[in-house]
Amino acid sequence: MVLAQKGFKKWAWYLSIILLMSACAEDEPADDEAIINSNVGIITFKNGASYNFGGVLNSKSSETSIFVKNSGPNKVIQLAGKYITAPFNYKGGSYPGTNGSCGAELAAGATCSLHLVYTPTDLNNHTSSLKINYFNGVDNKAAETTLLGKGALPATLESSVSPFDFTETVLLETTSTTLTITNSGEVSAESIAPGNLTLPFSFTGGTYPGTGGDCGETLTSGSNCVISLSFSPKTVDTFSDNLILSYNNGLVASNLDIPISGTSLPPLAPEVTGLLNQSDPSKSATWSWGCTGTCEYRYVINTEAIFTFTTENYGASNTATTDSVTGTYYIHVQARDTNYLTESLVATVIGVLDNTAPLLTGPVNISSDATETSSSTASWNAATEETAFDHYELAIGTTSKGTDVFNWTNITDTLTHKVLNLLLQSTSSYYTSIKAIDKAGNISTILSSSAWSPPGPSNAIINLSTSSIGITNIDLSWSAPNDNGTAITDYTIEFKLSSGSTWGVFNDGVSAATTASITGLTGSTSYDFRVIAYNGSSSGASNVITVITIIDDPFFDPAGYKAMNLGGAVTSQVVALDDATTFELFRSGALVETYTLNSHETHKFSSQQNDLLSADKPFFVAGKKGTSRFEDRLANITWNTPDWAGKTFLFTANIYGPHEVTIHAFEDANVEIKQGATVVDSIILTPGVTHTFLIAADGAFEVSSTGFIISYVISTNSGNRNYNPRPLLPASHDIIGFPSQSAFLSSVNSSNSFTATHSNDMIESSTLISGTDYEVLAQGSPTKFQCEAVRVIASSNIVAFSQDDGDGFSATPFIPVNLMKTRYAINVSASYVAFTSVEPADVLITYADGSQSTLTLTRSGSDSKAPYFGRVTLQGEGTIYSSTTPFAAWYESNVDRSSATNDETVLFGAN
Numbered sequence: 001m002v003l004a005q006k007g008f009k010k011w012a013w014y015l016s017i018i019l020l021m022s023a024c025a026e027d028e029p030a031d032d033e034a035i036i037n038s039n040v041g042i043i044t045f046k047n048g049a050s051y052n053f054g055g056v057l058n059s060k061s062s063e064t065s066i067f068v069k070n071s072g073p074n075k076v077i078q079l080a081g082k083y084i085t086a087p088f089n090y091k092g093g094s095y096p097g098t099n100g101s102c103g104a105e106l107a108a109g110a111t112c113s114l115h116l117v118y119t120p121t122d123l124n125n126h127t128s129s130l131k132i133n134y135f136n137g138v139d140n141k142a143a144e145t146t147l148l149g150k151g152a153l154p155a156t157l158e159s160s161v162s163p164f165d166f167t168e169t170v171l172l173e174t175t176s177t178t179l180t181i182t183n184s185g186e187v188s189a190e191s192i193a194p195g196n197l198t199l200p201f202s203f204t205g206g207t208y209p210g211t212g213g214d215c216g217e218t219l220t221s222g223s224n225c226v227i228s229l230s231f232s233p234k235t236v237d238t239f240s241d242n243l244i245l246s247y248n249n250g251l252v253a254s255n256l257d258i259p260i261s262g263t264s265l266p267p268l269a270p271e272v273t274g275l276l277n278q279s280d281p282s283k284s285a286t287w288s289w290g291c292t293g294t295c296e297y298r299y300v301i302n303t304e305a306i307f308t309f310t311t312e313n314y315g316a317s318n319t320a321t322t323d324s325v326t327g328t329y330y331i332h333v334q335a336r337d338t339n340y341l342t343e344s345l346v347a348t349v350i351g352v353l354d355n356t357a358p359l360l361t362g363p364v365n366i367s368s369d370a371t372e373t374s375s376s377t378a379s380w381n382a383a384t385e386e387t388a389f390d391h392y393e394l395a396i397g398t399t400s401k402g403t404d405v406f407n408w409t410n411i412t413d414t415l416t417h418k419v420l421n422l423l424l425q426s427t428s429s430y431y432t433s434i435k436a437i438d439k440a441g442n443i444s445t446i447l448s449s450s451a452w453s454p455p456g457p458s459n460a461i462i463n464l465s466t467s468s469i470g471i472t473n474i475d476l477s478w479s480a481p482n483d484n485g486t487a488i489t490d491y492t493i494e495f496k497l498s499s500g501s502t503w504g505v506f507n508d509g510v511s512a513a514t515t516a517s518i519t520g521l522t523g524s525t526s527y528d529f530r531v532i533a534y535n536g537s538s539s540g541a542s543n544v545i546t547v548i549t550i551i552d553d554p555f556f557d558p559a560g561y562k563a564m565n566l567g568g569a570v571t572s573q574v575v576a577l578d579d580a581t582t583f584e585l586f587r588s589g590a591l592v593e594t595y596t597l598n599s600h601e602t603h604k605f606s607s608q609q610n611d612l613l614s615a616d617k618p619f620f621v622a623g624k625k626g627t628s629r630f631e632d633r634l635a636n637i638t639w640n641t642p643d644w645a646g647k648t649f650l651f652t653a654n655i656y657g658p659h660e661v662t663i664h665a666f667e668d669a670n671v672e673i674k675q676g677a678t679v680v681d682s683i684i685l686t687p688g689v690t691h692t693f694l695i696a697a698d699g700a701f702e703v704s705s706t707g708f709i710i711s712y713v714i715s716t717n718s719g720n721r722n723y724n725p726r727p728l729l730p731a732s733h734d735i736i737g738f739p740s741q742s743a744f745l746s747s748v749n750s751s752n753s754f755t756a757t758h759s760n761d762m763i764e765s766s767t768l769i770s771g772t773d774y775e776v777l778a779q780g781s782p783t784k785f786q787c788e789a790v791r792v793i794a795s796s797n798i799v800a801f802s803q804d805d806g807d808g809f810s811a812t813p814f815i816p817v818n819l820m821k822t823r824y825a826i827n828v829s830a831s832y833v834a835f836t837s838v839e840p841a842d843v844l845i846t847y848a849d850g851s852q853s854t855l856t857l858t859r860s861g862s863d864s865k866a867p868y869f870g871r872v873t874l875q876g877e878g879t880i881y882s883s884t885t886p887f888a889a890w891y892e893s894n895v896d897r898s899s900a901t902n903d904e905t906v907l908f909g910a911n
Helices: 007-017
Strands: 042-046 052-058 060-069 079-082 088-090 111-118 127-135 140-152 156-159 164-170 175-183 190-194 201-203 224-231 237-249 253-265 278-282 285-288 293-300 319-322 327-337 348-353 389-398 406-410 431-438 463-471 473-475 488-497 504-506 515-518 526-533 545-548 561-564 571-574 581-587 590-597 602-606 612-616 617-624 635-639 646-651 659-665 667-676 678-685 690-695 699-713 723-727 734-735 743-749 750-760 763-768 773-777 791-801 819-823 830-837 841-848 852-856 868-877 882-894 904-906
Touching: 042 127, 042 140, 052 060, 060 904, 079 904, 088 127, 088 278, 111 127, 111 140, 164 175, 164 224, 190 201, 201 237, 278 285, 278 734, 285 327, 293 319, 293 882, 319 327, 389 882, 463 545, 463 734, 488 515, 561 617, 571 581, 571 590, 590 602, 612 617, 617 819, 635 723, 635 904, 646 743, 646 791, 659 667, 659 678, 667 690, 678 690, 678 699, 699 743, 734 882, 743 750, 743 763, 763 773, 773 791, 841 868, 852 868
Parallel strands: 052 140, 164 253, 278 348
Antiparallel strands: 042 060, 060 111, 079 127, 088 111, 127 140, 156 175, 175 224, 190 237, 201 224, 237 253, 285 319, 293 327, 327 348, 389 406, 389 431, 463 473, 473 515, 488 504, 488 526, 526 545, 561 612, 571 602, 571 617, 581 590, 581 612, 617 635, 646 699, 659 690, 659 699, 667 678, 667 699, 699 723, 734 791, 743 773, 743 791, 750 763, 750 791, 819 882, 830 868, 830 882, 841 852, 841 882, 882 904
């Protein structure tokens, strides 16, 4: 405040008076009045339009100073205070109040004070007007302000919870809480102070209002604060106390009394933790444990399921081990809390000890099923075990208890076992050993079997041959070799490109069948095949055969049946083996005839060389070459079939030359005819071209071609006769037939050893030389196929044909065993039909009228390679022959209509 120099002394007196006033007096308010009239004095109240004393307790007084200011340029006079209505008044009862400074005048810009008091006598709101009259130098005026106040209730402190119970608290632990204190009175509570608390109750942290609390000495009307209390019992008991807050409520001293209580509990007993059963047997048992507090322990290991501790001492150890003798043991553990000395219940778990090995008693039995890749099946008695058995281990060695073949291996809890994927030798002895292991790891004594070995291998197959050749597939067949006492269970078929050196295995599964169909090959490609027999051991490899797959040509389409008139029959006759067989005859690529035949039916037709007969079902066709009435000028011509195609053929021609060798090529072919190492003639053919060689010399010959061909041979006696007509069949190392009077053998390779076995066990062995032939004489009646059949097996490919039997100037080829079929039919009536097979066979004969009979093929010999044979006479055309066993067949026509009488002729058949 800045005072003018002129009135300084007077204002100094006023200020001294103000400083002596009641503590309730207010400071002088700021000057916020504007000058209204520049020529007169103006009295204003510094507090403005009103002044509020607030709430004041009944019968109590509140004093204040009200400041008055002259805001005008001239002094005012005749100042006088008007009356004030109760409960408001001037202090002392009259204007300007006991400590008031206002008088009758007030200089321009000066301020004076009024000393007022408010003394309510009820709880109502009160209002009064305070007026000051004055003369401003011109007129009489009055300044006015409003006084306000209210009679108020005293302060009252209340607790949010009273009484308060800490409930249950564990001994030596602390529970804390907060209480909210509220002033519900209309004046402030003053001089708030707490009374002392008795332990175990305290203010949290030790002093009022407690950690987290905010109560102080004063709490205004409608406000609240927080006190934080704690309960920390040191003994087990129930406790109570009172939290007393003293305070002045504005009238008198008052207290807030809050009853508090709490109950202490003894500490919880500890619990043993982590102690686990060890029910699986072991050689020693180790346990460890802990507890839910801070503990020390005592334990006992015994064989009792229940145990009560008495005087045993506690210690720090929380682990124990025992390796006692075999048996069931219990460990009993008790824990004690080191703070409260409370004890846990006794915890008990089990442990099973096993220090006794299983007892294994013999023998170890061995079966006879060992192979070169698997052991004999071993079996044994169950082991005796005191606690818990686990598994057996097995080993195989070349000595008793040895492991050099198969090391100890867990084979689970089984009493029989066979080990696979081994490499064993039939010439070595092996021992199977067993030991038993229990769950504790104890191992029994080792038991070993007696010595065992894989069986010796069977003999090697010697007559592997092919029964059918396709574009991408071939059929192989062979005879089961001597198994040397152990049955053959499988055959491994190996193959390779003839130009290659690496053998592969054809995956045909496991089978003891002596035939196999090989698929996935490439057309017009040469392959080598061999077969290995398996009876637990592998035999040596069979003879190797070389097979050339046929080319992709309609003649070889496996979807139908075909035959070509390569021998040049001028009239032919066909027979159907099944009903509804549709035929098509092609000549120079053009269809010239079509018809349908049922089973047994025949059809005669004119034919020309290279005619192609096609059908959807199997058939047989042959015809007559020549028209003379003289037998030696006729020839019974069997048409060539796809089975008889190839690249290498052999034939023997030793009478009535020159010899016509007719070749038909299905692809580009460089064809040579050789006698031994000498090339007799050659030609290059293109697909579809037929060529006939004239060979003047007699002897054994080879026809070799770079492409697929079929071939036919006739000896012509310079064109005046037809002797020994026959299709050339592929060479094979295993062939079968009838010598008639005699059979002539020839070979591609020199030093080709062979054995010819007749049906009567007559055996003839020798060695063939390339370019020469070898004669095998007939056994039995040497005419009209009444002799014994003969089977010839050689180390490499051979062929044979039967010499004419004196009544038809004819010959016929032996058949490779692999080309034998299960069904045949004759197209014309026959004086006889002869059959042979390598296995016992019953041939069902079905005549054209539907009647049937059965012919059983027999042999008088007992050699495993001796063939079976049979013969029937006076057979009508259309007769069909069938068997479940493959066999070979020949016939001799007895009519001169579409065949040459008395010519023995090979039949082709079907499966």
